[in-house]
Each structure stands twice: as structure tokens, then as C-alpha cells.
Amino acid sequence: MTLDHWGEIKERLLKTVGQNNYTTWIEPLVPGDVEDGIVTLKVPTNFFGNYVSQNFSDLILHEINAAGTDATRLNFALNQQPANAADKPAPAARQTTAAVKPANSQLSTAPLDPRFSFDNFVVGKPNELAHAAARRVAEGGPVTFNPLFLYGGVGLGKTHLMHAIARELHERKPEMNVLYLSAEQFMYRFVQALRDRKMMDFKEIFRSVDVLMVDDVQFIAGKDSTQEEFFHTFNALVDQHKQIIISADRAPGEIKDLEDRVKSRLQCGLIVDLHPTDYELRLGILQSKVEVQRKTYPDLEVADGVLEFLAHRITSNVRVLEGALTRLFAFASLVGREIDMGLTQDCLADVLRASERKISVEEIQRKVSDHYNIRLSDMIGPKRLRSYARPRQVAMYLCKQMTSRSLPEIGRRFGGRDHTTVMHGVRRIEELKVSDGQIAEDLELLRRALES
Numbered sequence: 519m520t521l522d523h524w525g526e527i528k529e530r531l532l533k534t535v536g537q538n539n540y541t542t543w544i545e546p547l548v549p550g551d552v553e554d555g556i557v558t559l560k561v562p563t564n565f566f567g568n569y570v571s572q573n574f575s576d577l578i579l580h581e582i583n584a585a586g587t588d589a590t591r592l593n594f595a596l597n598q599q600p601a602n603a604a605d606k607p608a609p610a611a612r613q614t615t616a617a618v619k620p621a622n623s624q625l626s627t628a629p630l631d632p633r634f635s636f637d638n639f640v641v642g643k644p645n646e647l648a649h650a651a652a653r654r655v656a657e658g659g660p661v662t663f664n665p666l667f668l669y670g671g672v673g674l675g676k677t678h679l680m681h682a683i684a685r686e687l688h689e690r691k692p693e694m695n696v697l698y699l700s701a702e703q704f705m706y707r708f709v710q711a712l713r714d715r716k717m718m719d720f721k722e723i724f725r726s727v728d729v730l731m732v733d734d735v736q737f738i739a740g741k742d743s744t745q746e747e748f749f750h751t752f753n754a755l756v757d758q759h760k761q762i763i764i765s766a767d768r769a770p771g772e773i774k775d776l777e778d779r780v781k782s783r784l785q786c787g788l789i790v791d792l793h794p795t796d797y798e799l800r801l802g803i804l805q806s807k808v809e810v811q812r813k814t815y816p817d818l819e820v821a822d823g824v825l826e827f828l829a830h831r832i833t834s835n836v837r838v839l840e841g842a843l844t845r846l847f848a849f850a851s852l853v854g855r856e857i858d859m860g861l862t863q864d865c866l867a868d869v870l871r872a873s874e875r876k877i878s879v880e881e882i883q884r885k886v887s888d889h890y891n892i893r894l895s896d897m898i899g900p901k902r903l904r905s906y907a908r909p910r911q912v913a914m915y916l917c918k919q920m921t922s923r924s925l926p927e928i929g930r931r932f933g934g935r936d937h938t939t940v941m942h943g944v945r946r947i948e949e950l951k952v953s954d955g956q957i958a959e960d961l962e963l964l965r966r967a968l969e970s
């Protein structure tokens with residue numbers, strides 16, 4: 519038996535998981551057989567299957583059942599057909615038309631994600647400069663810095679800001695020719711133009727835009743002829759005072775295999791980076807995303823402390839944070855429970871484990887020596903003075919408690935001391951913790967400082 523209503527199921531999934539997740543994880547799934555309640559879904563890679571299984575299987579199962587197929591379990595199998603062959607049937611028709619559009623027809627820009635607007639962008643210390651610069655170019659006024667170069671780690675909002683700029687420009691200056699595309703698409707079009715002998719058209723198109731936005735430009739590093747073409751396009755536009763906006767995962771100077779002349783061109787405009795998020799920004803983002811989730815799940819409540827907990831624990835990037843929240847709401851609605859700490863721990867065990875903060879021996883040594891106002895070298899060094907020995911023991915104790923290092927390893931990092939010395943120090947602090955209020959208080963303060 520094959521799976522019925524896949525199109526419908528996918529549509530409902532789109533609503534729950536959002537466009538981004540949908541395009542990445544749901545769209546590529548190919549439905550297979552249904553046997554004894556086990557539904558097979560074909561996936562392009564094992565990694566892909568694992569990810570979907572861990573993150574979306576409850577939801578997918580739920581929707582399959584809702585669409586009338588009795589299913590108890592999903593089975594992910596590798597899709598043996600090459601991706602293109604598998605894509606041939608109807609659903610792919612849309613994509614192909616866009617891709618093979620003759621180069622000289624109207625510019626087709628990559629689709630903009632409706633969620634990526636300035637309104638939905640939460641501003642905090644780490645991203646305020648990038649946001650301000652993006653706002654400025656989105657006004658479409660005279661070009662003051664060219665290019666605007668946005669960079670930052672994965673999931674910090676580069677693509678979001680770029681889409682927001684493009685959207686705002688479309689609204690404010692509909693007559694402007696704004697082209698947004700990823701560096702990968704740039705290369706793809708370039709290669710296609712070469713192959714179809716349409717280079718003249720290609721050049722003309724790119725040189726006729728008013729605003730060119732290229733996302734993830736690090737992608738063209740090491741791809742020599744694409745870089746070359748990019749360089750010429752870039753220069754031609756700058757000469758005409760057309761705005762260029764670039765994003766990358768690192769600063770121009772740090773992109774390896776990028777030609778020097780391209781680097782220096784990229785460096786002549788305004789370079790702003792998106793810093794890793796801080797606690798306040800993460801909390802703000804979570805609060806704003808809860809409002810969005812509320813539209814899908816109006817009855818679900820989030821218990822006090824859950825958002826704070828997530829903002830504290832998931833520090834890697836906004837995408838993970840967002841994914842966690844989506845999953846929480848979907849899970850809570852499936853099992854009909856309130857979103858409280860218990861549910862959060864159950865539902866996000868894997869995410870929480872992955873983002874458990876690793877505290878290093880060095881960090882502990884630094885914090886402790888700061889706290890007691892002694893030099894790091896004195897803490898690690900051989901001096902036995904009480905004013906060094908006690909902080910040293912406190913640090914050893916914290917290393918034992920807060921890292922997974924063994925006693926000999928800890929000893930080595932404290933100036934090559936023996937593990938029995940470490941053991942003695944740890945025991946001493948354990949005793950003092952009970953008898954000496956000051957030590958107990960110090961330990962509590964230090965632990966909190968290290969965990970934040």
C-alpha cells in the first residue's frame with residue numbers, strides 16, 4: 519500500500535514547522551510504502567533521516583494519522599534514485615521553470631521568506647549595529663557605504679536581515695531593481711550562462727540591477743572563475759553607484775581562498791558583524807517567537823521560568839532556539855500538556871544535552887584567582903602560603919565538581935601536582951563548606967558566575 523494524501527499532509531506540516539524547516543526537511547521526503555502501520559519515507563542521506571526522525575517524526579506521524587492512514591511508526595530509508603530522477607514528477611515542475619528561465623527574461627529573485635522582516639527581528643546589543651546598517655540601506659537613499667558587508671556565525675540572523683532589506687526596498691521603492699540571491703545561486707547562474715553561451719545576457723542582467731544582495735559569499739572562495747565574474751560584476755556596480763549587500767560567515771579578511779583583490783574590494787565598504795547572542799537577546803527572541811506560536815496554538819500556556827531556562831541553556835544559535843520552541847509547542851499540543859519545565863526536559867533532552875556548557879579548568883582557575891584577588895601564576899605555582907593555598911583548593915574542588923577531568927589531570931593543570939594533593943584539597947573544601955560560612959558563600963558565587 520502506498521501513502522495517500524501526501525500533498526495534504528505536507529501542507530499541514532508546513533503550517534506547523536514553518537517555511538524554513540519545511541523546505542529543508544519536509545519537502546525532500548519521498549513517501550514510500552505503508553505496511554503494518556509502518557510508513558516508509560525515503561530520504562537523501564542517513565544524516566537527513568536521523569535529523570527528521572529526531573525532530574519531526576511525532577508531527578509527521580500525527581499528520582499521517584489525521585489524514586486517514588493508520589500509522590504507528592516511521593521508517594526512514596535511503597532514496598536510491600539520484601536526486602534529479604526522484605524529483606522529476608510533478609512537484610518539481612515549479613522549480614525547473616524558475617531555473618531554466620531564459621537569462622534575458624525578467625530578473626527572478628530568490629523567494630523571500632515572509633517571516634524575515636524587520637518587524638520580526640529582535641534587536642539587542644549583539645546585533646544592533648548590523649540592524650542599524652541594514653535599516654539604513656533599506657531606506658534606498660543615496661549609497662553611502664558600498665558594499666555593506668554583514669558577517670557572523672551560523673543562525674545569527676544574516677539571511678533574516680538581508681530578506682528584510684529586500685522586502686523593505688520592494689515596498690518603498692517598487693521601481694528599484696533589487697536582486698537577492700545566494701552566492702551558490704550566483705555561481706549556478708554563471709555556470710549555466712557559460713554552458714548555454716549566454717554570457718552577454720548574464721552580464722547584462724547583473725549589471726542592470728540597482729541593488730545586488732549576495733548571501734553567504736564565502737561559498738565562492740576557491741571557485742576561481744566564479745570569483746572572477748563576481749569581481750567584475752561587483753566593480754561594474756560600484757562604479758555605477760549601485761548598492762551592494764554581502765553576507766558571509768566571517769570577516770572578508772578571514773575567508774580563505776578568496777583572492778586578495780576580491781577581499782580588498784569587499785573591505786572598502788561598511789563591515790558589521792553580528793555577535794553571538796547574549797542572554798537578554800535570546801530571551802527577547804523567545805518571547806517574540808512565542809507570540810508567533812500562539813497564532814497556531816492559541817490555548818497553550820508557557821509556564822514561568824521555561825523561556826528563561828531555554829535562553830540560559832541554548833546558547834549556540836537562534837535557529838536551534840527557534841527549533842526548540844517549535845518542537846515544544848508541537849509536542850505539548852500533541853500530548854495535551856502545559857509547557858512546563860517537566861515537558862521541556864522530556865521533549866528537548868537531546869538539544870539540552872548537546873548544548874550543555876563545557877566549563878574548562880582554565881576558566882575556573884581564572885575566575886577563582888579573580889575572586890580572591892591573586893595572580894593566576896600564584897594559584898598554579900608552587901607557593902604554599904595560605905592566601906594562595908586556599909583559593910587553589912577551591913579551584914581544585916570546582917574543577918572536580920564542574921568538569922569531567924580526573925584527579926591526575928587536574929593535578930597536571932595545577933603546576934604538575936600529584937593527584938593525592940588534589941584529592942586532599944577537594945576533601946578539605948568539602949569539610950570547610952560545612953563549617954565555614956564564608957567558603958560556602960564563595961563557592962556558591964563562583965559556581966553561579968561560571969555557569970552563566
Ligand code: ADP
Nearest residue numbers: 638639640672673674675676677678803836837
Ligand atoms: P544566518 O543566515 O545568519 O545563518 P538566519 O538569518 O537564517 O541566520 O537566522 C536563523 C533563524 O533565526 C531564522 O529563523 C531567523 O528568523 C532567526 N533569527 C535570528 N536572529 C534573529 C533576531 N534577532 N530576531 C528574530 N529572529 C532571529
Ligand code: MG
Nearest residue numbers: 676677733734
Ligand atoms: Mg543564512
